[in-house]
Amino acid sequence: MSTIEQFRHETRAWLEANCPQSMRTAMGEGDVVWGASQPQFANDDARLWFERMRDKRWFCPDWPEAYGGAGLDAEQLAVLESEMRRLKCRPPQINLGIWMLGPVLLAHGTEEQKRSLLPPMARGEVRWCQGFSEPNAGSDLASLKMAARDAGDHFVVDGSKIWTSYGDKSDWMYALVRTDSQAPKHEGISLIVLDMRSPGVKAVPIDLISGKSAFCQVFFDGVKVPKSQLIGPLNGGWNLGKYLLQHERKAMSKFGEFSLPSHFDLLALLREYLPQPRSQGELALQARAVACAMDEHAYGLTVQRMAEEGRAGDDISGLMMIMKLLHTEQERDKFEVLLDALGGHAFGWQAPGFSERELAVTRAWLNSYALTISGGASEVQLNVIAKRVLGLPDGKKGVSA
Ligand SMILES: Cc1cc2nc3c(=O)[nH]c(=O)nc-3n(C[C@H](O)[C@H](O)[C@H](O)COP(=O)(O)OP(=O)(O)OC[C@H]3O[C@@H](n4cnc5c(N)ncnc54)[C@H](O)[C@@H]3O)c2cc1C
Helix, strand or coil: CCHHHHHHHHHHHHHHHHCCHHHHCCCCCCCCCECCCCCCCCCHHHHHHHHHHHHCCCCCCCCCHHHCCCCCCHHHHHHHHHHHHHHCCCCCCECHHHHHHHHHHHHHCCHHHHHHHHHHHHCCCCCEEEECCECCECCCHHHCCCEEEECCCEEEEEEEEEEEECCCCCCEEEEEEECCCCCCHHHHEEEEEEECCCCCEEEEECCCCCCCCCEEEEEEEEEEEEHHHEECCCCCHHHHHHHHHHHHHHHHHHHHHHCHHHHCCHHHHHHHHCCCCCCHHHHHHHHHHHHHHHHHHHHHHHHHHHHHHHHCCCCCHHHHHHHHHHHHHHHHHHHHHHHHHHHHHHHHHCCCCCCHHHHHHHHHHHHHHHHCCCCCCHHHHHHHHHHHHCCCCCHHHCCCC
């Protein structure tokens, strides 16, 4: 048996023995475990699965052992991921630090930053939030104004961030801040990390029309941040932010892979709510559903191919941008079809008497729109893909294709 086959054999045996049966089902709302200083678990199996994977160092399987990972190579990582998919294992925890900041620190952090920030992240002990968007800097992120003023051995941070998901529940934040207000806007930005318990930080939840929201506006009033918490070069934050966002897009499609498609099996639900389509309208709905299911399948196959290209060392950053756009638009189309199929059952939002699942579909429909905005709105993604991936000329300069 080759070394990699031996690894597959051992990995499969370990997962079979250690992943509780209930952790091999699709995640519902409330099942997600967030790595945090005080993690919450829906049940004992979720805790067990979290602890076993943490002790195996498989929260970050391919990170170096010195920083809390298991040091797996690309081939071993692929085997682990495919074995987890085969058993339908849930992710034992979700952690923005691991998915987004971790890769930036590994590539650009100082040795001291890697040794202090990565191991607790790899043990799922810190919940991270992302402080990028501001009230007047969303799609046009480079217009951000939150200032970090040089005060000797530390910065003093003033301003606010908005749409910070779970800002009130997070332990630490990574944030883009303005460190030079005179420089061209992309060149005066830095990336810092900060403790959300620092004096002067206040996270205020934002209410939405759906009644439930993870969003916060976070206010910073004279917050002291040691200079050792600057990541990468001073005023070099823009490129690090772009690098980080590539990982956000990758993470978003990975999260989708684990949860939505199997949780809401489009065709199964359609058969249930529309068992015998007869009218023109019903037949058209059925055709839309089949088209969505085919797109979903094609997307899954393309993700697999892309992952293999990535492991082979190809640059897939452009493809990741395209996939984020495709995936979020496909999910939204899918939930539009589901909502149409549910008909009156989709009004659970407004009245009692509807099943949990019907309510969940309506919620997921609303959320599918949010995902076309987070990590870069679709229209802006199209602009970025046109310019940076396809190399098309910038229309604003009057250059025609
Ligand atoms: C679910 C969710 C989670 C989020 N979590 C976080 C988080 O944790 N941290 C964080 O920092 N931010 C977060 N955000 C914010 C997100 O990054 C911003 O909402 C996004 O960048 C868009 O910015 P905006 O909301 O200011 O919209 P705007 O930038 O005002 O855009 C409004 C509309 O105009 C369009 N538009 C803007 N510019 C152009 C253009 N040049 N060409 C064509 N159309 C354009 C957009 O596509 C959009 O439809 C989250 C958002 C969502 C929905």
